[in-house]
Amino acid sequence: MSFTSLGLSPDLLKVLSDQHFTLATPIQQAAIPAILNKKDVFGIAKTGSGKTVSYVLPLLMNLKEAPKLKNRHVNALVLVPTRELAEQVKDVFKIFNKGLNVPVKAVAVYGGVSINPQMTALQGTNIVIATPGRLLELVASNAVSLSDIETLVLDEADKMLNLGFKEEVDKIISLLPQKRQNIFFSATLNADIQLIHQVILHDPLVIKIEEQEDSIEQIQQVAYIVSNENKGPFLRKLICSREMQQVLIFTSSVHAADAVVNKLRKNNFDAKAIHSKKSQGARTEALYLFKSGKLKILVATDLIGRGIDIDRLPFVINYELPRSPKDYVHRIGRTGRAEQIGEAISLVSPDELDHFEVIQKKMGKKVDLIYSENVV
Known part of the structure; x- marks a missing residue:
């Protein structure tokens, strides 16, 4: 299926074309229209299936209509398990942000580096991509507020829980407004993922892309x-x-x-x-x-x-x-x-x-x- 049939704006379609994206993957076909319509989404698909683009594109479109917030109050939060994934997601936002008439600012924050430059970078930010521990440090330092979050994304939720972030994720979720859009993506489905799905997601669209037996045939x-x-x-x-x-x-x-x-x-x-x-x-x-x-x-x-x-x-x-x-x-x-x-x-x-x-x-x-x- 072509991206042109998913409800995306012409400016984003142009960037997709420039980046040689032609056909949407199954997870993108199902998730993009649902996220554009502000539905909760629970997607299960293997790594490399195109999950990041599935939420980056509709998030950018939805944020064009979002109200202007006070400084250090952000519209959307993407939680990830590793620093490398935080940078990778930020790079995807950066690629597609180029096509917008009004750019959206996305900042990646994570531990292992000085916190001070990240505090400065969070000024005027719309989207924060964060590992849980560093995000809580920044919240405690009043460098960022989560009280106006409209959309929460948990990317690679299974790995986040497997790596022992459940307590920190629970604390972060308690700081968010109850009325918000929730988007969870995971490569696997286990008891912890099922529990967090049942507790947090509200009438979600559940997308399960079955891994084909010949998925490594190439x-x-x-x-x-x-x-x-x-x-x-x-x-x-x-x-x-x-x-x-x-x-x-x-x-x-x-x-x-x-x-x-x-x-x-x-x-x-x-x-x-x-x-x-x-x-x-x-x-x-x-x-x-x-x-x-x-x-x-x-x-x-x-x-x-x-x-x-x-x-x-x-x-x-x-x-x-x-x-x-x-x-x-x-x-x-x-x-x-x-x-x-x-x-x-x-x-x-x-x-x-x-x-x-x-x-x-x-x-x-x-x-x-x-x-x-x-x-x-």
Whole structure:
């Protein structure tokens, strides 16, 4: 379905065209008209399905008609679980804001960086994109008021609750006006999500986009059996032989991510690590360089990897297998996006073979296993 049939304004349709958005995804087709009509929405769809655009576009349109508020009183609040996602959402608002005659100001706030610049930035803000802890700090400092919020968005609600933000989210919701629009998006449905849905949402439109069994069919998968001590040399040989110009590598720990980067850099590979122990400045810089193509290799842990969304990422490498089969699917899903072919490569040590068998069973797909000694 084309975006032109969803009730969006001509200025936003022009930006969509300029950004080469042609057909709306299923979640966008269902959510955009409902949000434009100020309905509560509860959307369940996998990561990469277009949820952010689903609420950004109608929010921008609805805010054109919103009343002018006092300084530091904001119209809309988007709660997210990670700093990386906060920046990513802000960037989407920034892209579509360019097409509006009266621009809407959207600001991202999160911990790990100085609070003072964020306090200053909140002046005259319409939309705040925030992680829960930092938002409560800003409220306590009178840097922002939530008393006039018209729309609340919980993006990646499942991850927010899984990461232990429930108490903070409850406190934030208690500060909001009772009469408001609520928009919840989640990749999964569990007991906590069901509870928050029942307590907070008012007669919502429930959108559940079933994940197709062949949702990873566009991703070419291969696995190499390689001992732990040979993973480093084999990884470097793989990057060279395949002439990889952009590759995201996953490890299962902060220590492993740093060790992989150190080895790569010692061998003259352009690489950086991104994980929870890095400063926010270092994380933002590494992600920017990688997304813009100025950095060839990014090594990430699972939590930080959730904030990496690149339409045409050609390669993902599992240097170590994740514990959860769901995390494996999420990792490889960083490639093969926007109907592009991608390749996911796993380096599987002999002691990981049983676990990799479990991953394949849960995924419902067999992956070719190749002994690394047979690779020239």
